[in-house]
Amino acid sequence: MKKTTVTICTGTTCYIMGASHLQRLDEVLDPALLEQVEIVGSRCLGYCDANGHGKAPFVKVDDQLIADATLDKVLAQIRKTLAKGAL
Numbered sequence: 001m002k003k004t005t006v007t008i009c010t011g012t013t014c015y016i017m018g019a020s021h022l023q024r025l026d027e028v029l030d031p032a033l034l035e036q037v038e039i040v041g042s043r044c045l046g047y048c049d050a051n052g053h054g055k056a057p058f059v060k061v062d063d064q065l066i067a068d069a070t071l072d073k074v075l076a077q078i079r080k081t082l083a084k085g086a087l
């Protein structure tokens with residue numbers, strides 16, 4: 001089964017804007033969901049320099065971009081993505 005990829009930007013802007021607390025995602029994610037998710041860090045994804053993407057920190061859940069990312073927002077998107085894949 002293909003895992004959902006969660007890419008957490010660890011670039012400077014995102015880090016300063018709060019991405020560091022997102023590194024705890026694996027600790028707060030339900031173990032049943034954790035098996036279906038791969039969490040990776042990434043250098044600057046390029047969204048912080050471009051207009052129209054919203055505010056850092058940025059996280060991607062597969063192709064879905066989350067701006068102003070919080071653990072709650074990322075968890076909600078992971079659940080939504082996994083639910084869509086289960087259909």
Ligand code: FES
Pocket residue numbers: 009010011012013014015043044045046047048049056057058
């Ligand atoms: S530092 Fe995160 S998108 Fe640039």
